[in-house]
Amino acid sequence: MQIGFIGLGAMGAAIAMNLVKSGHQVQVFNRNPDRTEPLRRAGATVAASPAEAAQRADVVFSMVADDAALTSVTLGENGILTGLRPGAVHISMSTIGVAAAQALTVRHHEAGVGFVSAPVFGRPDAAAARKLFIMAAGADEHLKVAVPLLEQLGQSVGIVGSVPSQANLVKLIGNFMLSVIIETLGEACAVAGKAGIDPMHFVDLLTNANFNAPPYKIYGSMIASQQFQPAGFSLPLGQKDNRLMLAAAEALGVPLPLASLVHDRFLAVRAQGIGAEHDWSAVALCALTEAGMRKHA
Incomplete structure (x- = not known):
């Protein structure tokens, strides 16, 4: 063809x-x-x-x-x-x-x-x-x-x-769900690390139990090790998709409290100088930083 x-x-x-x-x-x-x-x-x-x-x-x-x-x-x-x-x-x-x-x-x-x-x-x-x-x-x-x-x-x-736009909405919803997983993993690793549990061991335990799914395995490892480069999906693109999700939800009259939280997390991590060279999972640095668990960018 x-x-x-x-x-x-x-x-x-x-x-x-x-x-x-x-x-x-x-x-x-x-x-x-x-x-x-x-x-x-x-x-x-x-x-x-x-x-x-x-x-x-x-x-x-x-x-x-x-x-x-x-x-x-x-x-x-x-x-x-x-x-x-x-x-x-x-x-x-x-x-x-x-x-x-x-x-x-x-x-x-x-x-x-x-x-x-x-x-x-x-x-x-x-x-x-x-x-x-x-x-x-x-x-x-x-x-x-x-x-x-x-x-x-x-x-x-x-x-x-x-309707072609229906596929775009499904993709945005999926990325919204992934962004919430990233935020959850950031907060979870912050708690585990602060308690003296090695974050990598913590992620390994959970992803071999109830959270045995690719997003938890891929992003869990990146967040636990705080290794956000190279970017498989860059931070600015993730931020863009978050904005598009909020716009689509607003047009439908649907409130998205978690997407709004993630929106602010994107703004906060970008304000710290984290940019296009970082994977979008670097948004988890907000939770790690607030807990005093951030090692590096």
Whole structure:
């Protein structure tokens, strides 16, 4: 299949590489052209713009950082919609806000182009290993095109519904739940450490008992050891998703006390100089610092 791929960050590059390895003809675009070189060596061709990557494509994937980036590569000058032919499908794998997804759905419909939201749960290593959990939503005829491709990229594809923004909301809710786990682990490790229990041993005990689940294992180890680099998912991106979750909840008239707490934790840890080079689990430093248990950033 002819595929365009826009956005070659850590996640996007791994996903695009798997599409190349699956035998598809992939044309890639990234704002920093240096990121395209490994894909070119693997057999992809390099486009000069999102429009060029979309021109011959049956499907265009995008994996970019936020609402503004996706709007730019889709609707901007030489954007995806200026090149994509009617009847083709754009699969957005970015974590974006509900309002942005709704607006993009309208613009794709007006252009006669399919739009599927397919955000993912998983870090870059999971993307490379085709172990992502993918949440997909869109019209049935567009999902028929998208799902077989998505199944080549992850261990499961969950169909959320027929409205693309529903998948984005599910992703934001999932990240909200993960952020609460991170805050809980920070507070728990602070209590255990203050009592003289080694935090790593504490996490090992619990993750081999009732909390034997990947989020507790992955983030528990990072928080207990206070090792937040390299960033599998950067702190600013986590903060962005928290803002989008609060905005979506406000639009629905739903109070989220825990998301509001985490919002303040993000602000506090950023005020301490913790930034993009840190994993979003570094938000747990707030609880550790308050308990006098912080070792380093």
